[in-house]
Amino acid sequence: MTIARGNVMSTACKKSNTFFLLSSTVVYEQLMPSVNWLILGIFLSLGAQSEQKNLSTTTDLLDSLLSENKYDRKIRPGLGGPPTVIQTDIEIRSFGPISESEMVYSMDCYFRQTWNDSRLQFHHLLNEKLRLQVLSMDWKFLQKVWIPDTFFLNGKSSYLHKVTAPNKFIRLHKSGQLRYSMRLTVKASCPMHLRKYPLDTQACPLEIGSYAYPTHDVFYKWKGPDAVTLSKDVVLSQYDFVNISISHRTNVVKVGNREDQRSVLLVHFKIRRRRGYFILQIYAPCAMIVGASWVSFWINRSDAAGRVAVGATTVLTMVTMGFGGRGREKVNQATAIDWFVIMCFTFVFAALVEYAFVNYIDTYEKNQIKKQLELDREKKKKETALDTITEPAESSQAAQTSSGFSTVRFQETAKENHIKKKPDDHMRQQQMQLQQLGQRLSLRRRPFTAGRLSLEKSGGYRNRHIASKVDSYARIVFPVTFIVLNVMYWTLFLHIMDDELTYLTEQDGSVH
Template identity: 30%
Template sequence: MKMSKSKTRTLHCLWLFLLACLCSASLANNAKINFREKEKKVLDQILGQGKYDARIRPSGINGTGPAIVRINLFVRSIATISDIKMEYSVQLTFREQWLDERLKFDDFAGRLKYLTLTEANRVWMPDLFFSNEKEGHFHNIIMPNVYIRIFPNGSVLYSIRISLTLACPMNLKLYPLDRQVCSLRMASYGWTTADLVFLWKEGDPVQVVKNLHLPRFTLEKFLTDYCNSKTNTGEYSCLKVDLLFKREFSYYLIQIYIPCCMLVIVSWVSFWLDQGAVPARVSLGVTTLLTMATQTSGINASLPPVSYTKAIDVWTGVCLTFVFGALLEFALVNYASRSDMHRESIKKKRRDMEQASMDAASDLLDTDSNATFAMKPLVRHPGDPLALEKLRQCEVHMAPQKRPNCCRTWLSKFPTRSKRIDVISRITFPLVFALFNLVYWSTYLFRDEEEN
């Protein structure tokens, strides 16, 4: 009997505990329901029909002056930066916050932190627009990515996720060794500074996602500034963000600069080919010239047609000149080779004539030596071969002795002019190209952007 009484008491306690839990849960649920009912009542109280007019802007500080709207941005991604269109695409979370004292409400001892709305037309909104926007759209998957929070003191926070394509005027004089500044400008469309003023949020007004990755650029830094504009209708408040992008040079080094250097070096191979290998030298020069022209046209196709000279234009132009110069050098060598052959034929004929004259003179001397009364003439005829030989020897002895020149001594090893042109080209072309590289890289790598 005692054990049964104890069990009965235990069961009774358990039932009481469960009943208390159910009662507390129901009370909490009722409290939540009542709390949500209070939120509804607050919204009806501040935004009810005939109580709030979204067409009227809120008053400024202490009820006077322009409405102050503070802006901050979170850059989620930067998709593309187009050189030919001079634009860039960015996705960001845009936030603006202002004070509207008409929306003050009771927070029920701190239990009601803020009210959330999804319809922007329920409250007054600043007429902000992006002045350098080309295209833009909101995000509506799965629901519209927008909310409005109303705080007890009347502060309103508006947040939305948007994607924009913005104009970015570029200076391509140093392309592809350049840096570009792309701006994002926000301004009021209809309210002048007497009614509406935009300010950057204090602290950190612009945040950028940490793992931001761009294919051909690096975001070095960003700066916030003000850009108020004056027109015939008044002065309008404006904010701007300057994004400083540095172009990644490694891509252009591999795709443009190294291939151009290789084409120029390949064109020099013709200097080492035999002068008689006309088909090989012509085909090599024409092929490298056409390849270089194709490379240049491909580079220009990815850039806008600007009126000034770019750094890449200087590089491709000089490389094309070197390749074309190698082709002209072969034309000069071919002409010099034909001239050498013609000169050699003339010299050969002259030597044959002199040899024939000397043979005839020796035969005449042999005939005269047999005569006992033969006498040597006091004066020889100018056309006498012996007189010509003595005159030549005298000119050699009387000519002034020149100092030995190492270049002439070295070039004297190559008897023909065509061979000398090839040998000089083997040294001159690489030296001039190396000097050009030194001037080019020292000029454009250490050139200040502000000089442009």
Template identity: 30%
Template sequence: MIKLEDGMWNKIWVPDVFFRNEKRADFHSVTVPQRLLRLYSDGRLWYVSKITAKLSCPMKLKKYPLDTQKCPFIFESFGHTLERVVYKWLPNSVEKEPFEMPQYQLIGWTQRDCSQNYTAGAFPCLQIDFLLKRDIGFYMIQVYIPSILIVILSWVSFWIDIDAVPARVPLGLLTVLTMTTQSAGANSHLPRVSYIKAIDVWMCMCLLFVFASLLEFALVNVYSRKEFNIWRRTNSMMPVQNGRKHHHHHHHRHGSDGAEEEIPLKKVVTTPSGISLHMNGKSDYASLREDEKRFLIEHKQKARHIDKISRKIFPVSFILFNVVYWVTYFMLPDD
């Protein structure tokens, strides 16, 4: 075996290999051209060159970020057909050195012959498919765990009193806006594909849960006010302007002897909620106040019962969604 001097590769024939899916490639020339040419006693030549190449890898992102990608590396002859040149894999033609990638794990590779016919003829071709599994650790920390915490935060409103509107409404709006911002950030560095990705399903469902929590409070609030309005109509009471808490209207008439007498006509009372009511008859204020207080407690208990049901339905539904989501995308085969 003889190592030939540098530059001898320019004086002999070398294969016209090119990378079909190349985007950019460079020879290494620091500090000397990193090429090797050896001549064996049986006449064989061994030519080696070190190249750094940037290759295109068509990705399918339906399972992103739980996906496994197949990235090809394609060698093909530019001008020689199969009648003159044949490419074959050597034993142990691919060797893996210890290295780590920030987002992927190299789990294996496959080799095959990709020779095909063109208009000018059949050209030799070899292809290596590298199997890259995306590391989910980054997405668990930056996407999944924060979104789970936001959904759980939206359930806090179920434990806040229904009368605390200034507390429950901002909490619901804050979680909805936070989920919208997080969804936009998670997709900002991805190509705009026309199909639904796994992360889109996750973000949409989390947004749906926090939005449903906000709608639940609206439902409870409307239900409680509707019940009170129905109660007012069924008790034949006519609201008037707020006045003093307890005063009488009198009607004066003249008797047969010319003397005036007062006849009580109506009594106006103000309820604890600030509503003035005309009451016919001799019902006193104490009894009306107890009736209204009892009704307010009853219909608020009904509204609170909806909150109690939501405390169970929302967590159980979210857990079921998680089971279906993770099982489906982990067991779904890659295309």
């Protein structure tokens, strides 16, 4: 009985424990979201209080640094002591366009300046809770601190980007170092020497300095040997970057009755013009036109219309393409491309003049042959007339002298003359037969055959076929001369003639 009662009591205790666990679990699940929210609210309130405390501490810090009693933005740092050193660096985001006619170039860059202002040190004002190293400020903070009056000496129309807000900021380090950065589009002058255009290399400068402060107040310095860098995506359509040279110099500026020395930073962008466009658009077409003008040397000189058409067409094409202004800059001196166009035009015009010379020589030859033939015909007519007059006179003289010593003497003389003249008469008859035969051939087959026969035998005008020889020589002389001049042209402008780069790299400058 006692054992049974104990079993019943233990069973009742187990049931009561199970019920308690179930009830506590239900209560925990119902209360847990509220507890979580409560904990989160506590942490947020503590964070907000800490942030508000930090903000108030930072505001108090800036107010204490920039108070009118301690800081005057109109006075440079370290007034009365050594000059304020402005360390400068530039990151170029895009370069170009470059105008040869206006001699200007433009670029988009991040322009940065770094200097120390001991009045803005705040490391000694920090406590353990406020561990600030750098304060990043927007453009409004610049209105409260001193900044250098930097400008571009050879700038023309530079401007600051202002979309969506002025693109500039400043960072203040706890040691008092200020780093001022802005995004600028700079348009500056670039004096160019274009006598080698388009085979030239140019050096476009950028000069940076202070507008008002002399060297004993503000001194500019490049921030390291790689102070000017190019972004990897910078590509120029007409130029290739050769190198970037940085240097420093001192300018003497006259202010009133005194002279001040100003610190100036220089950077030269050395660029080489790409030649592919000019070779495809100017050099190759002009050379092809010159070659086309040589076709006339293989056309028969009697075809005047064909040769004149080839010469006139090539000359007009060269004038339009070479002197039409395409690919040429309007400068007051002859450039490399001008000399090439002039050389090509000279060859084309010389080919046209060559045909005029050949045509003149050919016409002159024909006229000389005609004149020689007419002279030969007239001479033979006169000889024939003299023969007919001489024979009757001799016969009458022989009949009258029939007796006496004088008669015998005259007859003997006449006989001797008659014997001497027989071979001459025979030769004259042969020449007359050949002349008649030559005239028949000239009338039936080809012109001037009789003239050729008579000229060859009589030794008259012998300078024949000069026109054909001129064409034969021109087929060789023109191409060889053009090739030789091209070799001299490219050698001169690519390897011998300099680019007239006037800038010099100072000792403290560097090239990279």
